[in-house]
Amino acid sequence: MTILHPTDFSSCAGQAQARAAALARAFGAEVLLVYVLVEAMLFGEGFVGMAEVERIYDAQKRWAEKALADRVAELEAQGIKARSLLVVGVPADEIVRAAERERADLIVLGTHGRGAVGRFFLGSIADRVVRTAPCPVVTVREGADATR
Numbered sequence: 001m002t003i004l005h006p007t008d009f010s011s012c013a014g015q016a017q018a019r020a021a022a023l024a025r026a027f028g029a030e031v032l033l034v035y036v037l038v039e040a041m042l043f044g045e046g047f048v049g050m051a052e053v054e055r056i057y058d059a060q061k062r063w064a065e066k067a068l069a070d071r072v073a074e075l076e077a078q079g080i081k082a083r084s085l086l087v088v089g090v091p092a093d094e095i096v097r098a099a100e101r102e103r104a105d106l107i108v109l110g111t112h113g114r115g116a117v118g119r120f121f122l123g124s125i126a127d128r129v130v131r132t133a134p135c136p137v138v139t140v141r142e143g144a145d146a147t148r
Contacts, residue, residue: 001029004104006036006095006129009067012142016110017071019140021080023108030081033071034098035064036091061086092128100134107137 005020007013017033024031037060068084075082085102087094099107111126130137 001027001105002032002102003027003029004032004034004095004099004102004107006034006091006098006107006109006125007068007071008035008091008110009064010110010112012110012112012140014110015142016108016140017075019138020108021075021078023106023138024075024080024082025078029105030083031075032098032102032104033068033075033082033084034095035068035084035086036094037061037064037086037088038091039088092125092132095125095129096132096134104135106135107133109137109139110142111139112142 003020003024005013005017007017017031020031023029039057064086068086072082072084085098087098089097095107095109098104107129109126109129111124126137126139130139
């Protein structure tokens with residue numbers, strides 16, 4: 001069994017990771033941590049040239065790879081089989097693609113619970129994943145007790 005856990009490394013994602021870990025322990029599942037690196041449209045004009053933009057992007061990628069490796073190590077220290085995947089693109093789309101490609105049995109992700117107005121202006125990654133995922137999705141609301 002594979003539990004896919006998308007993360008943005010926020011405290012909310014940490015709560016969802018705790019829930020994914022609890023489920024993995026209960027079912028003897030593997031946790032696949034997924035981070036989506038957003039390739040923003042950055043222009044090399046003014047004070048920041050293209051070389052600087054590329055340096056920032058590369059630094060962000062290296063940071064994410066290390067953060068994923070640290071979380072995989074945390075899960076493995078708990079006796080949970082874990083691995084990670086870093087992809088580039090639109091978060092909701094890439095999370096669903098990863099679930100399809102990896103044949104995930106379950107997705108466990110955090111939600112910030114912004115409400116209708118926040119979703120209208122900011123969109124909701126969790127909402128889009130729930131609507132389009134190829135498997136069941138468990139959402140963990142920020143501030144919820146993730147160990148239950």
